[in-house]
Amino acid sequence: MKLIERSVADILAAFRSPDPTPGGGSASALAAATGASLLAMVGGLPKSRAATAEDAERLAAAGARCAAIAAELEALIDRDSAAYDLVLAAYRQPKGTDEEKTVRSAGIQAAMREAIAAPLALMRAAAAVAEQGVVIAALGNPSASSDVLVGLELLGAGLRGGRLNVETNLGSVKDAEYVAKARAEAEEFSRALDHETAAARRALVR
Secondary structure (H helix, E strand, C coil): CCHHHCCHHHHHHHHHCCCCCCCHHHHHHHHHHHHHHHHHHHHCCCCCCCCCHHHHHHHHHHHHHHHHHHHHHHHHHHHHHHHHHHHHHHHCCCCCCHHHHHHHHHHHHHHHHHHHHHHHHHHHHHHHHHHHHHHHHHHCCHHHHHHHHHHHHHHHHHHHHHHHHHHHHHCCCCCHHHHHHHHHHHHHHHHHHHHHHHHHHHHHCC
16 A cells, blocks of 8 residues: 555554655655645635735635645655665665676666655655745735745755755766766755745745
8 A cells, every 4th residue: 555545643653663664755755745735725725815816816826736746745755665665676686697786786776866866856846836835925814824834844844855865865876977967956956945935934924
């Protein structure tokens, strides 16, 4: 059964277990998905600050976008665990002969790229939600300001967790060009989330 199909109690028990998965990557995706879901909720609340039909349309669109990305982040909860399992399987391949060593090495490199792709996707999604969070902060129900802030904090935690996994896994990748590109993307997503989060906080206090 997929993690996202389990109860909250079962998911927490899975995180507490001595099994390597689910681990920090799945926890990061869960945090970001929760943050995106909170922002989607605020986007749909009545008594918003939308003063015009155009504002109301922008708010509804932002909430719908957050909900859609939350679903993407849900999928990443399981994708991250699956990626780690691929890495473990690659390391367990035989290495008794030169040919086996070559196959094993190629398998490890391919698995590592998937283990990097998952948290990078998380970071990309979290930054995209934060962008919509600016609209929700500015136009959403002012009584839900704390929900917006909690959502932004969870997005930030998820993104930072994703970046930790990216950096950890990049240490095992031999392709220097790929490593540089992945690091640049991670930095871009981090900057974007910080920028949008700051803008959302400013919008809340207007």
